[in-house]
Amino acid sequence: MAEKYGLPMVNGSSTSPKLTALGLKWFFRVSPHDGLFIRTLFDFMKDLNEKKNIGIETVAIVYEDSEFGTTSGEVFRQYAQEYGFDVILDLTYSRNTLDVESEVQRIKVADPDVILMASYVSDTILYHKTFKNMI
Amino acid sequence: MNIPVVANNGGHVKTDFLVLPKSRYAMSRATFSPDLFEKMPTVKYFADVFKARYGVGIADWTRDIMTFLVICDAINRAGSTDPEA
Numbered sequence: 001m002a003e004k005y006g007l008p009m010v011n012g013s014s015t016s017p018k019l020t021a022l023g024l025k026w027f028f029r030v031s032p033h034d035g036l037f038i039r040t041l042f043d044f045m046k047d048l049n050e051k052k053n054i055g056i057e058t059v060a061i062v063y064e065d066s067e068f069g070t071t072s073g074e075v076f077r078q079y080a081q082e083y084g085f086d087v088i089l090d091l092t093y094s095r096n097t098l099d100v101e102s103e104v105q106r107i108k109v110a111d112p113d114v115i116l117m118a119s120y121v122s123d124t125i126l127y128h129k130t131f132k133n134m135i
Numbered sequence: 136m137n138i139p140v141v142a143n144n145g146g147h148v149k150t151d152f153l154v155l156p157k158s159r160y161a162m163s164r165a166t167f168s169p170d171l172f173e174k175m176p177t178v179k180y181f182a183d184v185f186k187a188r189y190g191v192g193i194a195d196w197t198r199d200i201m202t203f204l205v206i207c208d209a210i211n212r213a214g215s216t217d218p219e220a
Binding site for chain 1: 137138139140141142143144145146147149152161164166177187198199200201202205206209218219
C-alpha cells in the first residue's frame, strides 16, 4: 500500500530482516532487526558457557509460522552454526494453534540444553502452560 | 520444566504473559528494561516524564514512539506534509 500510493511508512517494531532487504522505496524502520537481536541471544549463551561454564551444546528452535517466526527461525539456524551449537530440533507451528502437546512432547524427547523461541502472545502462554504440565 | 527458554521478544515480553505465575526458566531480549536506568540516565528521565504525563510506565512498545518522532523530524526538515517533499 505504501509503495502503491507513495506514502512513507515508518515502522517501529517489526523486526524481520527481510523487510528492509526488499528494496522498498517508502518503507523505513527505526528499530534494530532480528539479525542484530538474535546475535545478542547467542552472545549471551556463549558468555554463559565461557564465564560460567554451564555447557550449552544443543538447542531446539521453536517458532511460529508467520514472517516474524520463520525469519527468526532462519536467523536462529544461521547463528547456531556460526556459534557452534547443535540444532537437535527445528520446529515450526501455527500461531493460532490451540494445542501444542505434540510439539512439547517432541521437545521433551529431544531434551535440548536450551529452547530458542520466537512466538506471539497466546501461543507463548499456551507453550509455557504445556511445559509446566508435561516437562 | 527444567529446560531454559531463550526467547526472541514477541509474546515473551507482553504483559499478558508476564502477569502469569512465572516460568523460572524463561528469558527474552527486549528493547527496554528498567536496568537501563543506571547505565543511561536519559532513559530514566524519559521514563519519569512519560509516566508523569500519561500515567503509565514505558515498556517494550515504547520504541514505537520513535516512529512518531522520526515522522515529525522528517516533516519539519521537509517543511511540508507532502510525501514527495
